[in-house]
Amino acid sequence: MHVVLHAKVIRDVVKGQVGDKMLSLGVKPLNDTLGGGVEEGSSVAFVGSMEYDNVILMHQAVFEALKDGKRVLMVDFRQPPSTLLRELENHGVDYEQFLDKSLTILDGYSNLYGQGVHGGKNVLSNPLDLGITTAIIRELLQRENYDLLVIDDVTAQYTLQTNPKAYIKAVVRLVNSVKLLGKTTFVAVCSEVFEKSDLAAILIPFDYVIEVSMGVIEVKRSLQPLSVVEPKFAYMRTRKGIIPVKEHYQSLEGLKAQLRAGENGTIWLKDVRVQIVDESAERSLIEAIYDYLGPEKGKELLYIWGKKQALGYGKHSKRHTSSVRDALEEVFRFTLAGGGGKLELVELSDSVVIIRGTNLFPSGKGYHYPFHPNYAGFLARFLTEFTGERWEGEETKCEAMGAEYCEFVLRKVK
Template sequence: MLSLGVRQLDEVLGGGVEEGSSVAFVGSIEYDNIILMHQAVIEALKAGKRVLVVDSRQPVKTLLKELKNHGIDYEPFLGESLTILDGYSNLYGQTVQSGKNVLPNPLDLGITTAIIKEELNRGNYDVLVIDDVTAQYTLQSNQKAYIKAIVRLANSVKSIGKTTFVAVCSDVFEKSDLAAILIPFDYIVEVSGGVVEVKRSLQPLRVVEPKFAYIKTREGISPIKEHYQSFEGLKAQLRVGEDGTLWLKDSRIQITGENAERSLIETVYDYLGLEKGKELLYTWGKKQFLGYGEYSRRHTTSVERALEDIFKFTMAGGGGKLELVELSDSVVIIRGTSLFPGGKGYPYPLHPNYAGSFAQFLTEFTGERWEGEETKCEAMGAEHCEFVIRKVE
């Protein structure tokens, strides 16, 4: 299997794409599909694959600069395991260009595809990359013939066991032409409008909804979920409104001091007592996690991986460190240190809401009822907090 360079996408596909298959990265004029395609290419290069790139979209130097702005650096691989064929210069240059790795007449489809296939075999490359087929489509006097040439090229590369990555801009193609050019591809990955979605796959998909939201960063296309699992990701999404409001992407937030939240919890206990106070805080935690388990279930089949995501969110947001101690069909035990709010010397547990959150999450994720409790609390002098969540028979 070949990784596509994004963990969440690989998980949807069950590990990546089959070697020797053909993959179409479909997008819009944003070119986010092209960025993701090159992330997959750099992943293949790091895995030791030899790659041949055909660039007809822009000068090679501009391509390298564009990709470097998104964390994709081809320089260490050029001349070794990576070759870039220049299909741009003789499409748009003032004079005829010649030399090594320059396509003499890209509009001559017969000669161009023959050169590509010869170079692919001569250099013993594992992956052919076309960036992208849209530029030439707009220049062809006979667009149907061009589509047939691309279909033949993709199928012939597949027939000799090589992998093909192709970028396609769906905004430019006529609807019937787009459908025709995508015929030979085993995988179709659409990357547009902030959403990555797998439209076609050789193997059965591992999740109910094979799509996820993304953001384009200096490190390339990054799932929003993973982006928020780091402090830098959170910081990049914070903005202040002119009316004095603070926003994390589309959600209004307020920075809450540790003393303020601790005071709220203490007030709950002062008014309701130990048992009723714990019940209210536990219910508050369940309310905070409404819908999250259902969302996670649509995007992963692993309870452990989903819990790890929660732990990363908690740490990135300053909530403390969580770790999985035990996971079985009937009981889950989670340990926490430096949880928010902190401090010691309080007679009651300060974090029953965490137990409620975990119980709500597991109930939604598994479709079975779970309940939990905080059995140890740092605030009461324990070395760590401990949450035990049990399935209700």
């Protein structure tokens, strides 16, 4: 009876401490994968390689927490705090506005490598004394009522240990004790430095394990069920921090950054060869197709052309989201960024989707036949791949024929 009562008390305490609140990690696809972010009161390991992209992502998440009003205690073992601040500023994280207000940086670097003994209220006197170090961290965390403990990073001290196993035990105890206090913990770990068994051991207490390396973010462990089949996506490291590749390409700035001209008359968008096509050339091609094949066959060819262009897009999108609406909105953003015009969702049901388009490429007025059946073909193929059910569509209104906007009606085929 005593054991049952004790277990109930613990469950009630933990439920009260953790609650249902979520912390944003500052990257939308990552938040979406996790169902909104990570639970408050949980522990998160950001695992990466020597490029330290995991560290940058962790600090983006900390920055989000600070902007959300959280109080943060940060322990810096990797470099002097002043260097840390300069490094992060180059990646869009400006901590200066929060220092001495809601952010405290505990210097665990100076007395590891500096000459003499460095003092001060925010300086760890002997970071290698694990018992004292962890006691100071826990005492500060609780006394000053911080919401979030951040360690940048545990790898630096691991390399200095004569007894790595004891160090791992100390880290595990610290993370678990902070969790028991109902505080959130963010820790950066460099997987290339740890022995394989040591890496597995140090990750044991973490509720979330997020790997950030070589251009890919992947959720390895999560408290809650993941919302996607494939919990990983590509990213880029920029002056604005870690940004999903899709988001980068959905901006004019991102497209310009990826364009390059070759000496042999080629233009490349990253690793894809492209050509600049003006509207008059595209219109001439469409008109030539109608002139040669006639209205019905011409429309059919343009429709099949659009379906061909969509090959693989729906299947790829399905791995990253389960929402038809979100998947279509992503297509719309790419269309807008690429100069294809503006698409908007008008109606969405299990059997019918209606999409409105304005300023579609190519534009033009006064033509007898629709200019954009390829858009209808693309959207139909995309929905077919995404849903696993057959869809067909048509352009029912077209700006080129004098309508105020283009309209695409897509229907599920029974």
